[in-house]
Amino acid sequence: MLSPQKFMSPFDCNMAIDSGYKVVLPYDGVGVGDVGALVQDAIFSRPPKACTGVFIGGKDIKLALDMMAAARAAMVPPFEVSVFADPGGSFTTAAAMMASVERLLKGRFGHNLKGLRISVFGASGVVGFASAVIAAREGARVRIVAHDTVEPLIALAQFAKERFDVTLEPVAGQTETLKAKILAVSDVALSAGPAGVNVLPRRLIARAPSLLVAADVNAVAPYGVEGMDLFMNGAPLPGCSTLGVGALAIGDVKYKTQAGLFRRMQAAAQPLALDFRDAFDLAREIVSPPRRPAKKRPARTRR
Known part of the structure; x- marks a missing residue:
């Protein structure tokens, strides 16, 4: 290691x-x-x-x-x-968050990530940036939100374009007014900021009627999304219709994803190279409900 x-x-x-x-x-x-x-x-x-x-x-x-x-x-x-x-657990955590969000979008709204407007708060961190890249690779229109100066995110967007051939749009989000404008044109909000920092107050979420899902990886109070429960996994956030995905719901998928990739290395007949793409593929499998076997029809008897 x-x-x-x-x-x-x-x-x-x-x-x-x-x-x-x-x-x-x-x-x-x-x-x-x-x-x-x-x-x-x-x-x-x-x-x-x-x-x-x-x-x-x-x-x-x-x-x-x-x-x-x-x-x-x-x-x-x-x-x-x-x-x-899996630097800083970012690949498996980002994969778990995006797979959990995608599951909700498909199950509740019949929509995958393609074409959706996704805003990533805390995108300068490893989890936020990895989540932004995964979403963009799936065809989402991704904004990465600056909480300080926007220049570091411009550099990250350039790196994402050069390394992964995806487009990330850096936007300013230093004030509540700017955050409200971003949420007003977002279908999904991802909070991946530092632990113990409230990024999205409840009043901003409540004023964003088009926001379908908000996900938060912060497990230390105050949480990144105010009103989020750690175990929330598709319940509406207080006072609005936006569905929430909490840190421990994401963490359960993350744990299974990282453990699954470690086991996959041991079982592989040929050497593997595992990164965020493999993590997202596995996380998708983990959150997908198992298919029920088709019921067998009773055999007809000849008369």
Whole structure:
């Protein structure tokens, strides 16, 4: 497990162990230039087809993807292993939030993400940015909202266009007046700001009649969306018709998604490269209700 930060996240270590890995070796302070040697030390010390995996952590999506590319470039067939990137849990959390929102949209309004107007509050963070990219890849019209200066989001939008070929529109949202204007032309609002910070007050949500769904990944009070319950998963927010998705409802899907990708690495016959796209695919499977088997008709008897 490789992290460019001072520590590897205990959350990710526990997830790997609980998902079936017997030994977890965290390496911190790892730069892109360090990845190749570490990966080759790992693969050459065990026979091919050994159940070894590489996990990329940290808090920077661009850096994590660069480290993932360096890990894959270090493979020497037949010494190849799977690589899974989930910086700050952003890929699996974003995937869980977008899959949960999509499930509600389909079940309640008969609509998928394509063409919908989605505004992401807290888009400069790893979860918000990953959510914006996932939504844009699904055909949504995505606005990323600035809470300070808009310049950092302009740079993020450029990176998203260059790396993922998606369009994100940076907009100013520093005041309640600006937020109200954004919500008035939004079908979905995603709150991915810092823990314990109320981003969207109740009065703003109540004045946005076209807002279908609001989702919030903040599990520390005050929550990002005022009036949100942590376990809310499709109930209307207080005083309006907007459906809410709370942090623990999202977290349940996130936990299953990250654990599922760890298990997929162990079971794979060929080496995998897992990122936010794989996380979203799996999260969709997790939130989809199981199909009921068709009832068998009783056999007709000849008279």
